[in-house]
Amino acid sequence: MNSDSALSALAALAHPTRLNAFRLLVQHEPDGLSTGQLVNASGLSQSTFSTHLAVLAKAGLVTSEKRGRQINQRAEIDTLKGLMLFLAKDCCQGRPELCEPLLAELACC
Template sequence: MNADDALVILAALAHPTRLAAFRLLVRHEPDGLSTGQLVEASGLSQSTFSTHLAILVKAGLVKTEKRGRQQIQRVNIDALRGLMVFLAKDCCEGRAELCEPLLAELTCC
């Protein structure tokens, strides 16, 4: 991932509705949620929410899968991983032990 890719992703997440939707999808990975479930959780109209969802999809954070009649939204784990690695890669001047608390927090729950 390069800086431009990271900025697109961060900009997509820089809105309360999109951040909440993304975090909800992270919690429901790998099954994902239907678009209707996301709309209901957001409390927004379908058209308003679809604008936010389109931004997440365009940034590469969310993938859409068709299951029967439903559109299932899932997190693009590779994009999430890429952003996390990009943000932390040069951390602490190569002193990996300083990142251990972060790693422990990610694995504890």
Template sequence: MDSEEALSALSALAHPTRLEAFRLLVRNAPDGLATGELVDASGLTQSTFSTHLAVLVAAGLVVSRRQGRQMIQRAEMARLRALMVFLAMDCCEGRPELCRPLIAELDCC
């Protein structure tokens, strides 16, 4: 991941509705959720939520697939991983002790 891609992802997540929707999708990975379930969880109208979803899709954080009559939204876990690695990349440059607490927290899950 380069800086431009990281900025796009971070910008997409820098809104409460989009962040919560993405976190909900991560909790439901790898299966994802129907768009209607996300709309219901957000409390927004379908059209307003669609705008937020489009931002997440454009940033590569969410992928959509049709399943019968529904659109299923999934968190793109590889993209999340790439973003996390990008953010932590400089951390271990000669000082791995800086990343150990982060890795320990992630290891609990």
């Protein structure tokens, strides 16, 4: 992941509605959720939520796939991994022991 991609992903996640939707999709991997389920969970109108979904998709955080008559949304886990690695590599400054507490906390979940 490069700086532009990281900035795009971080900007997309910097809104409560989009962050909540993305977290919900991550929790429902690998199946994802229908757009209707996401709209219901957000409490927003379909058109307002669609705008937020488009921002996530443009940042490469969410993909859509048609399943019958519904459109299913899925989190792009590879983009999430790339963002996390991009941030962790810089924060550790070549010293893995700085990131060990973070990795240990992730392993426990």
